[in-house]
Amino acid sequence: MSWLARLCAGACIVATSSLSPLHAQTYPDKPIRVIVSIAAGSVTDVIVRAAAKDLEAKLGQPLVIENRGGAAGILAGQACAQSAGDGYTLCVIYHSTMSYNPVQFDKLPYDADKDFVPVTRLFFLTEGLFVNADVPAKNVAELKALAQAKPAGLNFATLGNASFPDLFRVWLNNQWGTKIVGVPYKGGGPAAQALAANEVQLTRFGVGNFRGAMDAGKVRMIAIAADQRSKQFPDVPTLKEAGLDYPGQGWWGLAAPKGTPAPVVEKVNAAFVAVFSDPKFAEFLDKQLVVPAATGPADFAKFLKEDRKAAEDLVRTANTPKQEYKSQ
Known part of the structure; x- marks a missing residue:
């Protein structure tokens, strides 16, 4: 390698290493796309759109909701995995995306372990x-x-x-x-x-x-x-009471494409945790029959590993063979 090439390579490394802190300081300076892994009008979509106003106030930029429903979250997972890790694409994911699809399908168009950066769990479904x-x-x-x-x-x-x-x-x-x-x-x-x-x-x-x-x-x-009857529906028995002792609970969370800088992840996490922990928003979530459960990125990453193991156990119990995913 010539001295000029080495000089250029060194300059590129310096420039690249300085991008993340600078990017984090100015982030966000344009609208943020939020891929939601479910159709418009579904309860998760309603919740994300309700949270958007407060999130926009905290982040200083509009959130552009993009619904990618279908195929058990695979289409949305693929779109997220193929997006740039610059903080301007966020992905609302759920148990199918991260826990069940990897143990039920071969040849997924995304890698649940490598293509996403965990940001926060948002809530559990009832x-x-x-x-x-x-x-x-x-x-x-x-x-x-x-x-x-x-x-x-x-x-x-x-x-x-x-x-x-x-x-x-x-x-x-x-x-x-x-x-x-x-x-x-x-x-x-x-x-x-x-x-x-x-x-x-x-x-x-x-x-x-x-x-x-x-x-x-x-x-x-x-x-x-649920573990116990709902106060809103006291006459409806739990699955276990009704004789269906079925494990597993649905959840929703937030991830970003791989490569998203850690300072950006922390900034986004702080905004979402603040909104989903707000008492007034918690009241809204209660009416939607979901349980707020926001976490830090590390805790969410730990939860994802545990939930994958639970999914493996449940799939084994259900005796469903792994199959090859075929694009739709």
């Missing part, structure tokens, strides 16, 4: 088991009897093959000896609309997606996925 109001089952025992009488006669809304709702469907079929059919949707909102219209007869999703349909008498919740 999920429910729902049926269409016309389904002649008032409780889980009656639903089981109906499903066994018509082994392939019920449709179940999912987020795609091998998604968390679909995994529950497979587990139910294994437990009950049935053939309930999975039908994919791009989010809890579309799934709730499908259930209300009787396109599908049952599903398991975050409760917040179904409040309107329940209030309209089109959907009925027959069990809730």
Whole structure:
């Protein structure tokens, strides 16, 4: 290498190493894209959009929400992994993206361990088991009897093959000896609309997606996925009380593409933690039937490892073979 090349190489290294601190000082100086791994109108999308105003005030720049629903979060995960790690793309991820997809699929278009920088966990979902109001089952025992009488006669809304709702469907079929059919949707909102219209007869999703349909008498919740009954729905038994001792809990969090500078991650984390820890916003989250659970980046990274292990155990229990992902 000539002295000129060595000089240029050295200058480039110095310039590159000085980018991160300078970038962190001026960050953000333009709008920030937020990829949400679910369809518009779903409870997580509603929460992120509600938080955006306060987040924009703290970060000083607009947040541009981009919904990438479908394929159990794989499409959004791919979009995030292919984005620049400059702090101007943030990714709202969930249990399928980071925990279930890696243990259920080969040849994912992203690497859950290498392509993302954990920023913060945001909240845990309170999920429910729902049926269409016309389904002649008032409780889980009656639903089981109906499903066994018509082994392939019920449709179940999912987020795609091998998604968390679909995994529950497979587990139910294994437990009950049935053939309930999975039908994919791009989010809890579309799934709730499908259930209300009787396109599908049952599903398991975050409760917040179904409040309107329940209030309209089109959907009925027959069990809730929680350690104890909800104060808002005291007459609805937990899954365990109803005889479905199914492990696993849904969650949502925030990540950034690999290479995002640590000072930028810390700045974004501080803004999101402040908003999701605010008592007034916590009241809003409670109405959406979710539990705020913001963390620091290191704690979120530790949680992701533990949740992956839990996903591996659950997939093993559900006896679902790993399959090759085929792009959609």
